[in-house]
Amino acid sequence: AQTVTQSQPEMSVQEAETVTLSCTYDTSENNYYLFWYKQPPSRQMILVIRQEAYKQQNATENRFSVNFQKAAKSFSLKISDSQLGDTAMYFCAFMKHSDSWGKLQFGAGTQVVVTP
């Protein structure tokens, strides 16, 4: 079974600053996908960024980037130039390549609060 661990319950950052969220996972799989989802107060989970395990290059999406360390089973998210709209719960998620799309294993989440 896979486990996903997010050790930071809450992170606070000022507008325009950078914050890094940590995520570690445990798996015996070699092919898998990793995701960061954002859940604002509206409750809808929104995909922020994804990484395929076989790709060595770290994924980036505008102000969001990841540091994927496969050997260490670490997958951190960096939010640059933080904006007030980034305030939300952020969940790290894992999916086996062999699983059909939609079966995700989530961590417990990190609450990000962006202050003016």
Place this chain on the structure above:
Amino acid sequence: DAGVTQSPTHLIKTRGQQVTLRCSPKSGHDTVSWYQQALGQGPQFIFQYYEEEERQRGNFPDRFSGHQFPNYSSELNVNALLLGDSALYLCASSRLQGGGLGDTEAFFGQGTRLTVV
């Protein structure tokens, strides 16, 4: 495109009752997955439906059952409700027969908040 829609948004039920939650997937999607998110926790996978059949199931008791209709919409049924079933229930849709990664992203609805009293 309305995206993934769930109904109702909120629901209060009494312990021992039964409840049905509904989900309409995003246009073009054929697979529906259900998750339970307890307060302060990450979502937990309940099960997934494709071609009107349950394809995969998480570690949930048989009190949790589902259905998928020919138009791909889905229902989640929970029998003999317990206080511990109080949670946000999320539906996610995706397209199983996808080409590349971009075709098969899972989209989530806004959830149904179930309170069991």
